[in-house]
Amino acid sequence: MQVTEATLASMKPDPQILDHRRTSADFAAARPCIALLPLGATEQHGAHLPCGTDTFQVSYLADEIARAYPEPVWRLPTIPITVSHMHRGSPGTVWLTNATLTALVKDMVLSLRHEGITRVVVLNGHGGNFVVRPIIQDLNRDYDDLRVILLEASTGERVFEEPPGSIHAGESETSRMLHVAPDLVRMDLAVDTDVPYTQSYLLYAPIARLEPSGVWGHATAATAEKGRRYHELYVPAAVASIQRTFAALDALPGGPTHGTAGPEPR
Ligand SMILES: [Zn+2]
Numbered sequence: 166m167q168v169t170e171a172t173l174a175s176m177k178p179d180p181q182i183l184d185h186r187r188t189s190a191d192f193a194a195a196r197p198c199i200a201l202l203p204l205g206a207t208e209q210h211g212a213h214l215p216c217g218t219d220t221f222q223v224s225y226l227a228d229e230i231a232r233a234y235p236e237p238v239w240r241l242p243t244i245p246i247t248v249s250h251m252h253r254g255s256p257g258t259v260w261l262t263n264a265t266l267t268a269l270v271k272d273m274v275l276s277l278r279h280e281g282i283t284r285v286v287v288l289n290g291h292g293g294n295f296v297v298r299p300i301i302q303d304l305n306r307d308y309d310d311l312r313v314i315l316l317e318a319s320t321g322e323r324v325f326e327e328p329p330g331s332i333h334a335g336e337s338e339t340s341r342m343l344h345v346a347p348d349l350v351r352m353d354l355a356v357d358t359d360v361p362y363t364q365s366y367l368l369y370a371p372i373a374r375l376e377p378s379g380v381w382g383h384a385t386a387a388t389a390e391k392g393r394r395y396h397e398l399y400v401p402a403a404v405a406s407i408q409r410t411f412a413a414l415d416a417l418p419g420g421p422t423h424g425t426a427g428p429e430p431r
Contacts, residue, residue, distance in 0.1 A: 181232045184240040192239070199284040199407075200239040200277050202270070203227040206247050206291035209255035209372075211334040211380040212354040214342055216257035220245045222338070223290025223318050225345045229400045230288070234407070239282060243290075244269065251293050254373040263296040270300050274313060283310050286407055290318040292332055293367060314410050316403055324395045327383040332364050333372065335382015336391070344392030355384035 178186040183195050205220025215221070224243045231240040249260035261269070274285050289297050297315060304313045319337065327336040335357075342350050360376045372379055 179228075179232075182228055182240050183231065183237050185242050195237040197237040197239040197282060199234070199236065199286065199411075200241055200282050201227055201231060201286045201288055202241045202273060203243040203288045204247050204270075204290055204294055204297065205243045205245045206249050206293070207245055208249035208252040208258040208260070208291075208293075209379045210338065211356065211378055211384065213351040213356075213380075213384060214334050214339060215346075215349045217245065218334070218338055218342055219290045219318075221346050221349070222341050223288055226290070226318050226396070226399065226403070227288055229396065230403050230407075233400055233404050235404075238286075239277070241273070247291050248294050248296060249291065251367040251371055252373070252379070253371045255371075255379055266294065266296055267300050270297070271304060274304055274311065275308075278308065278311060284312045284314075284411055286314055286316055288316045288318060292319060292364070295368075312411055312414050314407070314414075316406065318399075320399065323398065324391050325386075327386060328359065330360075330363060331382030333379070333381035335380060335384050336386040337382065337395070339384045339387030340389070340392035341395055342392070343387055343389035344396060347389060352385075352387070355387065356380050357383040357385050 178184075178191075183191065183197055203223040203226070205217070205223045207216050207220065209216060210218040220243055227240055227243065231238045246259055247261055248263055248266050249258055250262070252258040253260070270287065277283075277285060287297060287301060301313045301315050304311055319332075325331075325335075325337045325340065331337065339350065339352075339355060343352075356378055358376055358378055358380050360381050362375050366375055372381065
């Protein structure tokens with residue numbers, strides 16, 4: 166199945182997904198206790214992947230997690246623009262500042278809280294959103310009734326063979342896109358790079374200066390089968406991780422909570 170954010174609005178509501186295609190009466194009947202907030206991005210992904218790669222990938226994951234979760238989840242619309250200024254200077258890139266994303270996530274979480282939803286899963290589809298951790302930590306510090314947890318969309322070590330630290334538009338992202346939206350992938354333009362910097366260098370300089378191709382990994386090794394396998398492993402692990410993390414937080418002896426959830430390796 167292929168899902169893109171651009172087509173979501175025109176699709177009929179999916180009875181298995183409680184999202185913005187549903188009516189207020191549907192929400193009143195379902196009474197969701199958990200919200201899932203996917204963070205995408207709009208930024209260069211080399212010559213072979215669309216600028217909306219992170220948005221398409223995280224939207225797909227959010228749909229699949231919402232379908233698989235054993236109770237109703239308010240699957241929020243994917244935020245398509247986040248902190249991508251490490252891709253500045255590359256056409257097709259647009260970003261928020263860290264301060265703006267902080268305000269955006271905080272406003273959304275607090276409006277959910279106002280409406281009685283105090284468990285929020287932030288599904289981060291963009292590795293450049295370094296600020297998402299302090300945002301979540303601050304929200305949990307300031308509101309004892311909130312449980313805001315983090316789920317990262319990229320945990321591909323068991324499926325992909327490119328070197329650790331291959332963080333952008335390489336084997337992992339390209340394989341996932343070949344599974345999610347193959348028509349948007351130009352494998353004839355895929356390249357491999359071995360960037361001699363760690364991810365920390367994104368704090369210091371834009372990718373355009375660190376690696377002019379914009380690719381940080383081995384894109385030519387990508388296959389749709391690897392992408393399919395990744396999602397097959399990821400979705401149940403993500404569901405289990407969300408359940409486990411909320412249960413663990415609930416079992417804590419009072420006081421503020423904070424936490425990071427991520428699928429456990431198997
Ligand atoms: Zn990406």
